[in-house]
Amino acid sequence: MGCNQSTSAGSVGRESKANVDEQTYMFLCKVKLLKRLPQDELPALAKSATEVEFKPGQSIIKQGEEGNEFFMIKKGTADVEINGKKVAGLKAGDYFGENALLRNEPRNATIKANSQVVTLKITRQAFSSLGLQDKLEFPKRGAVGGGVAVQAEIKPPSEKSTEDVQLIKQALQANTNLNTIANLDEARIKAMSDVMWKEPVAKGTAIIKQNDLQADYFYIVKSGSFSISKAEDVKEGQSVESAAAAQLGSVEAGGSFGELALLYFAPRAATITANVDSEVFVTARQQFKEILLRANEAETKQNLDYVGRCEVFSAALKDSEKKELAAAMHEMTFSKDETIFEQGETGTQFFLLVEGSVVVLKDGKEVASLRATPEKAPYFGEKALENKEPRAATIKVTSSRARTLWVDKETFEVLLGSLSELIKRGKDGDTVVAKSVAPTAADAKRFGVIKFADLKKHGLLGCGGFGAVELVEETKTGNMFALKALSKGYVVKSGMQASVMSEKNVQLMCDSPFIVKLFETYNSPEHLYFLLELALGGELYATYNKRNMWGNEACAKFYVAGTVLAFEHLHGKKIVFRDLKPENLLLTEEGRVKLTDMGLAKVIFGKTYTTCGTPDYFAPELIASKGHTHAVDWWTLGILTFELMSGHPPFESATPMQIYAKVQKGINAVVFPKKLKGDVETLVKGLCNSNPTERLAMKKGGIQNIKTQKWFASFGWSDMEGLSMKPPYVPTVKSKKDMKNFSANKEDMPPQIPYKDPKTGWDKDFATSA
Structure with a gap:
């Protein structure tokens, strides 16, 4: 039997058991989870399926309940309800509850029959008794990245009538998804409206295409209408997740779409096509992020105000240095009678008291009290910025709550240099104060040189959102490694150049038995490679x-x-x-x-x-x-x-x-x-x-x-x-080449996009070895 085989059925009377199993087998072939099983395991699983009927209005599963059963719809239709609201519909060939074959977890949704529904049911016990958990392949949940929208064109804002401004405002307020990710107050709504530009969209134009990597814009419909479609093969069936994510329908004037693109880089989830000649208002992710960043500047300004109130900094630091310090400081809160630090401790943190009061204790006796005021931010622990001497006193909170800003010695000296040297120089001085070197990557040759030409590939270990990992052997020594390959075309297309260079440098900084080590990096015309420590478990x-x-x-x-x-x-x-x-x-x-x-x-x-x-x-x-x-x-x-x-x-x-x-x-x-x-x-x-x-x-x-x-x-x-x-x-693990604990599926391979060198030299320092 093969998954492309047509379903056979008796023409008259009851279907034979063989035909029922064959039909069940064909249904199982459609399930994404089960596609990750060896195909010769499906006939036995099909025999374990039982047929269960549900009446219209009857709940097949209920949201929040734990389940151990998987269902496929053989006949009829059902609704998917989340928190009592219908979000999708299911039909014959669709399925739900597949994770229940593996583990206990609350059902994500209620599935309710809206006609007479016939389902095929498989229990976790039946699945487990066949030993199928050990034979499944498990894809990684994909990460979403913060790629730079390198090709996102930002156009000048369009002039807008009073009606346009009102339409934009109402569309933003009505977009519940957008309001989940941002507090859209009047100021932010106005800022978004101010930067938006108008674009015509001809009838039949797909303004967004499913899986498109150029997902940088958010749209509000000024006039016209758009349909939402998802390229699902009807014959394949779909899960509850894909059905709920589809959100098929249309967007009319005053509606909006594409809000996920404002949050992060991720391929588009659906295709959106103009039903008639239409007009949209457009904004890009960079613009949205800048609007949110402006709101965050208020916090930095507040921190800058606190830094300015501190006597030691107001006398020693230039305005630009105060801004740098304010942006790097962290908040820590304390309760009444809690000690911020104790006499005799080795300290590395300097504190500004910005809210509340404390007492200073030496040898158990109170020697001073400090209170934050609008004019003054008391400080303590300044010696920690100069050396690692034991704390000279205990600082204890006397108010119901105390709020502090703190910075450690390493951060301070990387950003600004030595505090004692800054004090000597003063805020008006011209002397250059040397800064400490930021944490850097270890010597790339600490493990010796391993040449790419000496690596022999043995098989695929796994696939992630941006790369594939293979088991390789260094032929000269017999040592085994994991080789991670990234498509340079995909890296550039998704704007991840800086992230990839950061990944290399961060990996080289790490030397812990609890973190996979990096041995070498290589650069080829089409790919970047990481040679990594192998973990065969x-x-x-x-x-x-x-x-x-x-x-x-x-x-x-x-x-x-x-x-x-x-x-x-x-x-x-x-x-x-x-x-x-x-x-x-x-x-x-x-x-x-x-x-x-x-x-x-x-x-x-x-x-x-x-x-x-x-x-x-x-x-x-x-x-x-x-x-x-x-x-x-x-x-x-x-x-x-x-x-x-x-x-x-x-x-x-x-x-x-x-x-x-x-x-x-x-x-x-x-x-x-x-x-x-x-x-x-x-x-x-x-x-x-x-x-x-x-x-x-x-x-x-x-x-x-x-x-x-x-x-x-x-x-x-x-x-x-x-x-x-x-x-x-x-x-x-039977040998150093045993890959049985990994089950990679080539369907999970990230896109391999042909590389066209942008001539920016972004990858020139990537390779540590030839």
């Missing part, structure tokens, strides 16, 4: 699905702890990772965990503003484009902990915009399953605080707050760091 995501490890507390603690130690290393080098998920955690042959894929990692001082990551793991400040710090990584750690313990991320939904709407409601609106009650729930909520400065590792104590959290009460952190802790799961 497989991706954590696929391992969890195949071994049904979701909810295993010992495993979750081990992998979360390994991620904490990876982040500790990265953050110590001022690197923010930004794309944590089980797919980016690899297991070694011994079962140890390693963080991989630095494609979205970046060295930052203060905040950065690129929206990127994997939607399930987006922090609220990413969605709102408010600027983010290393705090986003601690949010993602909370999401990872929840997913490993439950089998699904807490804000999971059918579409990205539905995820973002849930994220904005906060972690306290999430229903925690039984396995996530108690100390682990407290940990997740402590990491997923909507306020980045209140996340567990961002408060006083830092990472130690996680290590001492009750869920980790009996965990041996020193054994984990010293690699002496026995892993809870050891994968089967």
Whole structure:
């Protein structure tokens, strides 16, 4: 039997059992999840399917309930309802609940029969009894990047009538997706209206094409009408997610579309075509981001005001230096009777008190009290910016709440230089104060030279959103590596040149047993290559699905702890990772965990503003484009902990915009399953605080707050760091060339776009070896 075979059926009377199985087999061939099984496994699975009928109005599955059954619609139609609202329709050949074959997770939607519906049902027990989990291939959830819209043309704004301005305002206010990602107050609406330009669109023109990489514009319909279509092969069937994401229909005058393009770079999800000659107002992602950035400038101005109130800085720093410092400072809040630091501690942080009051204690006795006022921002810990002397006093909070801004010695000296030298120079001085060198990549030759010509390929390990990874052998030594290839054409098309160069430099900075090492980089006419440390135990995501490890507390603690130690290393080098998920955690042959894929990692001082990551793991400040710090990584750690313990991320939904709407409601609106009650729930909520400065590792104590959290009460952190802790799961790896823990599908290969050199020299320093 093959998947292209036509379905056979008896012409009269009941179908034979063979024909029923054949028809079921043909249905199963359409399911994306099951396409990742060897085709010879499907006949046995088809025999395990049972036929179930539902009456009109009857719920087949209900949103929020945990399920262990997968359904395909054989006859009839059904509605997809999310939060009581119909979002899509399903027909014969469509399917839902496929994830229930792998793990417990709440249903994302209610599926309600709106006619007599006949379904085919397969239970998780039947799926598991056939040993099919181990034979599935698991694609990575794609990250979305912050590529530069290199070809996005911005036109001069058009003149607008009063009616035009009103239409734009009403369209922006009516776009619920857009209001999920940005607080569209009057000022922002006016700013968006001011920059928009008008364009005619002829009847039949596809203004947006599905999967187009040039996804840079947002549109408001001034006049005319547009239809939305999705290139789904009707014969293939579709899942609930694809049905809900389709949002088929039309957009009339006063409507809008393309809002995801304002948030980040991602291929278009549908095709939008003019039904008649039409007109649209247009704005680009860069313009939208600039409007949001202007709102964020108010926070920087406030910080600048605080810096100006500090006597030591007002006397020592020039205006430009104060601005740099203000942008790099972080906020930390404290409660009454909490100590900001204690006498005798070694300090690296300098604090400005911007709200509240504190007392200064020496040898237990109060020697001074400090209060923030509109005129003055008291400071303490300035010695930490000059040397690492023990703290001379204890600072204790006396108000109900104290808010501080802080900067560490390394950041201060990289941005501005030595504080003592700046004080000597003064704000009016001309002396050049030398700055410290920012964290840099290690010597690319620290592992020796490995030439590309000496590498022999053995097979495909995996595919990601931007590259494919192969198992390779250095023929001279027999050493095995993973070789990641990126299409240079795709990199340039998606504007990811700077990200790729950053990935190389960040990867070379890392030297931790909890992070995959980079050995060499190569540059060919069509591709860029990373030669990476090999971890043959497989991706954590696929391992969890195949071994049904979701909810295993010992495993979750081990992998979360390994991620904490990876982040500790990265953050110590001022690197923010930004794309944590089980797919980016690899297991070694011994079962140890390693963080991989630095494609979205970046060295930052203060905040950065690129929206990127994997939607399930987006922090609220990413969605709102408010600027983010290393705090986003601690949010993602909370999401990872929840997913490993439950089998699904807490804000999971059918579409990205539905995820973002849930994220904005906060972690306290999430229903925690039984396995996530108690100390682990407290940990997740402590990491997923909507306020980045209140996340567990961002408060006083830092990472130690996680290590001492009750869920980790009996965990041996020193054994984990010293690699002496026995892993809870050891994968089967029979040889140094055994790829059985990986199952790559060539369908997941990123686009291989022919490369046309833009002659900018962007890649000239990429290669570390020939």
